[in-house]
Amino acid sequence: MTALLDTLRGVVGAANVLHEGDLSAWEQDWRRRWRGKALAVVRPGNTAEVAAVLRACATAGVSVVPQGGNTGLVGGGVPDASGTQVLLSLQRLNRVREIDEANLTLTAEAGCVLQAVQHAAEERGLLFPLSLAAEGSCTLGGNLATNAGGTQVLRWGNARELCLGLEVVTAEGEIWSGLSGLRKDNTGYDLRDLFIGSEGTLGVITAATMKLAPQPAATGTALAACASVADCVALLQLARARLGAGLTGFEMMGGYALALTAKHFPTLPHPLPEAAWTVLLEHSDTESEAHAREAFEGVLGAALEAGIVHDAVVAETLAQGQALWHVRESIPLAQAEEGPNIKHDISVPVSRIPAFVEETDAALQAQFPGVQLVNFGHLGDGNLHYNVQAPRGEDGRRFLAEQEHAVNTVVFDAVARHGGSFSAEHGIGALKRDELSRRKSPVALALMRRIKAALDPQNLLNPGRVI
Template sequence: MALLDELIHLLGPEHVLTGADAAPWLTDWRGRYVGSATAVVRPANTEAVAEVVKACARHGAPVVPLGGNTGLVGGGTPDNTGTAVVVSLQRMTQIRSLDTDNDTVTVEAGCILQTLQQAARDAKRLFPLSLAAEGSCTIGGNLASNAGGTQVLRYGNMRELTLGLEVVTPEGEIWHGLRGLRKDNTGYDLRDLYIGSEGTLGIITAATLRLYPQPAASCTALVALDSVSEGVTLLSQARLGFGPALTGFELMSGESLALVTRIYPQQTLPLPASPWFALLELSDSEGQEHARERFETVLGAALESGLAKDAVIAESIAQSKALWHLRESIPLAQAEEGKNIKHDVSIPISRIPEFVETTDALLAARFPGIRQVIFGHLGDGNLHYNVAPPLGVDPEVFLQEQDDVYQLVHDSVHAHSGSISAEHGVGQLKRDELPRYKSQVELNLMRKIKDALDPSGMMNPGKVL
């Protein structure tokens, strides 16, 4: 039986998409990568995923797992050979269990992040992963890329939020690892191998995740600053003043927020223009009044010392959401303005001011008129150091400089002891750059793991390695 016929037999014709029906699953979110495939399949449960993988193994067909297709590095897009089978997990959306005594939830990989957040709230719990694509990204994709978001400072990346996994291996076997244990020292940590592996070692079909108590109150503030260095100093003071109650600390250039208000004039900046802004969020276990008092104490000291130029504390949930909406609209505004060159980098926090100053100067000298749209999670050292073309320059023409821009920025990241991928992954976008920045020892170890777990190389080929 031909592979396509076998897939139809397994799943039914309505869940095996080909031709024009498959096209939406074969282009990445940014429109940078377009692939082709034998079919896009939509299994409804883990057992069906396993049968699909077994069929692909028999026919020698590559398998490309796909979540919400919100990735930024081409990790879920097949190549152009047309031999791959794209496995969409969009039908696997169940929340299998929610245990408030153990503070865990077990959820399938196709569940939308926002759906899980709401289920946790309904149970008076918090699932803290929060990012701009939460209305469409899936838990499987979050796991595959080890997603971070805005609250890593307090709660960690997806790896820290995960206790157990269910995975379909390249042989079509099912690893039932959905353990809700904080301690399990019985051998190699397979969970951590699969998280962040971008579907190159197996298909994550479900996960057991940590939940947290809902805070009694949260408070948000926007602070105007003169420099990145002041942002780092304010972060240190906020950590001392708030401790683990500090759940978010975002850095945004004045240019990035000016772009938002230009593209979306209905959004307004509640402070005068400034070179830099910090967005802070405090989660308090006592109440709104206590949270505000703590904010006023720390920010008052920063204003009095001249560290901060100005500040506004949200007076309501609506105002807090409006401040966060400014931050979350930056990548959307960039997309509206036109194509640009994105960087998702991680740098030791103490070295970020030097990195920004040095890299800005190098880019300005090499590409006169170039614009940096910088924002990101200063609290965990993750910057989205995005580069836009000079005003009046066709973005398509500017993109011809992409390789040179990437190398200049990534060389600077490496020189400042950083990583060229913080939370977006490697995919195909950064795959060929890894040998420039990782040692041969690291690459050899990664290859040995890949060869051991996926000896035929069928799982998401051409990604990461």
């Protein structure tokens, strides 16, 4: 191993091979659920160095765990406890290489923080639409390796749909220069989408060409109170039919989730405290402020008239709109303040959401009387963070420790019955690997294993993750 470390120092410089002192920033995830021990943290500065690091590791038979901003939720980016894995941090690959305004594309390196990419586009008057809670520290490479979702998927799709081309280093340390600003390219198999979402197990993404869009002329934000989940879905259909692609956000929040934010963050607005369900709608208009307001109020007026919505507030200023988004984004933090809970990141077809919520709520109450449900999420994508908290008065930590598996079984069985996914946007990592092998079809698993063996025959890329 000393020889390998010497080689790595030769590649990236001694200052960028860390193997002593406190490495917890890389060895532990931010929620402190996983803590590993790396042979070394290696920080290459460009793609050629990444390739050289992977060649050295392949020769030595040492496995590599790629890491971006270390903001993952499933333990996919931290090393195991063996002390034998190289933690490959991509953070120094942080250049925006090119913005092509007429082509509406941006090429950036894997270590660019998502917010920096958004800002680089904004400076040219353009929009990079990927947006999620961790955007201040997550990286573009991590977003692509996990096919990140977030709040703009309804209009713009996941990270996958925003990506046109990739630069990837293979398990053997070869560079695939697949960067491309093309909307159409049918020359062979879709390697790009195979690497996207593979969580560093098939190759290391070092750069990407992403789609941009013109900035909207105006953005409107509103909250609407609905009596039931079915009414939330009816509102979605109405808003989608009338606003088309102008509907850029549609987030559903349960009454208990908003009660928690009101409790723990009392300075945040809480304008519809009686609502069983609150929907945050965002409308982006290409035309004008006046047109945006008229169209948006038309939708809300029609929904009120149809009885789908019984109360609504429209943000009067950009700041008010941001405050409403802030409420939505504060739910996970309010939950953390309240205590431990069992998190889920599930999706079902939008049409199945009402039945899924009703059945699963009932099944959980039957099995765990008094259980509290923090249910919120990206309804427009059929994606709910359907989180389960201990019954009032019970110890949250003990509930988590004793009941997590039983709760997951109830939730994931219901998801399967409704044709859904047990991991909509967070990925598999270490946390859901067993769930994958249990719940994915054996045919799909066999195909995945063949692909893994074909692209990483030594099993050196993030072994033990995903598959």
